[in-house]
Amino acid sequence: MIVIIFILVLWYGGLFFQSFFLHRYAAHQVFTMSKTMEKITFILTWIFQGSSYLSAYGYGIMHRMHHAYTDTEKDPPFSIL
Numbered sequence: 001m002i003v004i005i006f007i008l009v010l011w012y013g014g015l016f017f018q019s020f021f022l023h024r025y026a027a028h029q030v031f032t033m034s035k036t037m038e039k040i041t042f043i044l045t046w047i048f049q050g051s052s053y054l055s056a057y058g059y060g061i062m063h064r065m066h067h068a069y070t071d072t073e074k075d076p077p078f079s080i081l
Protein backbone atom coordinates (compact mmCIF):
# COMPACT_ATOMS: atom_id res chain seq x y z
CA MET A 1 0.00 0.00 0.00
CA ILE A 2 2.80 2.42 0.85
CA VAL A 3 4.25 1.95 -2.65
CA ILE A 4 0.95 2.98 -4.24
CA ILE A 5 0.77 6.09 -2.05
CA PHE A 6 4.39 6.92 -2.93
CA ILE A 7 3.67 6.59 -6.66
CA LEU A 8 0.49 8.70 -6.40
CA VAL A 9 2.27 11.45 -4.46
CA LEU A 10 5.12 11.55 -6.99
CA TRP A 11 2.70 11.43 -9.95
CA TYR A 12 0.41 14.23 -8.81
CA GLY A 13 3.27 16.23 -7.28
CA GLY A 14 5.10 16.05 -10.61
CA LEU A 15 1.97 17.21 -12.44
CA PHE A 16 1.46 20.07 -10.01
CA PHE A 17 5.04 21.38 -10.27
CA GLN A 18 5.02 20.96 -14.05
CA SER A 19 1.95 23.17 -14.28
CA PHE A 20 2.69 25.59 -11.43
CA PHE A 21 6.44 26.15 -11.72
CA LEU A 22 7.58 25.18 -15.21
CA HIS A 23 4.55 26.19 -17.26
CA ARG A 24 2.95 29.11 -15.45
CA TYR A 25 6.03 30.58 -13.74
CA ALA A 26 9.03 29.77 -15.96
CA ALA A 27 7.40 29.80 -19.39
CA HIS A 28 4.62 32.38 -19.05
CA GLN A 29 5.58 34.46 -15.99
CA VAL A 30 1.95 34.46 -14.86
CA PHE A 31 3.03 35.41 -11.34
CA THR A 32 6.16 36.39 -9.42
CA MET A 33 7.76 34.91 -6.32
CA SER A 34 10.70 35.77 -4.11
CA LYS A 35 14.12 34.27 -4.86
CA THR A 36 13.79 32.08 -1.76
CA MET A 37 10.41 30.69 -2.86
CA GLU A 38 11.80 30.24 -6.36
CA LYS A 39 14.66 28.13 -5.02
CA ILE A 40 12.34 26.08 -2.80
CA THR A 41 9.94 25.48 -5.70
CA PHE A 42 12.86 24.61 -7.98
CA ILE A 43 14.08 21.97 -5.51
CA LEU A 44 10.58 20.53 -5.03
CA THR A 45 10.09 20.37 -8.81
CA TRP A 46 13.42 18.57 -9.16
CA ILE A 47 12.48 16.09 -6.42
CA PHE A 48 8.96 15.37 -7.70
CA GLN A 49 9.87 15.10 -11.38
CA GLY A 50 12.99 13.03 -10.86
CA SER A 51 14.69 11.92 -14.04
CA SER A 52 12.15 13.68 -16.27
CA TYR A 53 13.09 17.11 -14.85
CA LEU A 54 14.07 19.72 -17.43
CA SER A 55 15.65 22.99 -16.27
CA ALA A 56 13.12 25.77 -15.79
CA TYR A 57 15.11 28.05 -18.09
CA GLY A 58 15.29 25.41 -20.84
CA TYR A 59 11.64 24.51 -20.41
CA GLY A 60 10.62 28.18 -20.60
CA ILE A 61 12.48 28.73 -23.88
CA MET A 62 11.23 25.52 -25.49
CA HIS A 63 7.64 26.09 -24.39
CA ARG A 64 7.57 29.66 -25.68
CA MET A 65 8.94 28.38 -28.99
CA HIS A 66 6.11 25.84 -28.98
CA HIS A 67 3.53 28.62 -28.64
CA ALA A 68 5.24 30.77 -31.28
CA TYR A 69 5.73 27.99 -33.85
CA THR A 70 2.94 25.50 -33.14
CA ASP A 71 2.60 22.85 -35.87
CA THR A 72 5.50 24.17 -37.94
CA GLU A 73 9.01 22.76 -38.46
CA LYS A 74 10.34 25.07 -35.71
CA ASP A 75 7.92 23.58 -33.12
CA PRO A 76 10.06 21.70 -30.52
CA PRO A 77 9.23 17.99 -30.06
CA PHE A 78 6.05 17.48 -28.03
CA SER A 79 7.65 14.95 -25.70
CA ILE A 80 9.67 17.59 -23.84
CA LEU A 81 6.81 20.03 -23.34
Ligand SMILES: [Zn+2]
Binding pocket: 023, 027, 028, 063, 067
Ligand atom coordinates in the same frame (compact mmCIF):
# COMPACT_ATOMS: atom_id res chain seq x y z
ZN1 LIG B 1 1.91 27.52 -22.43
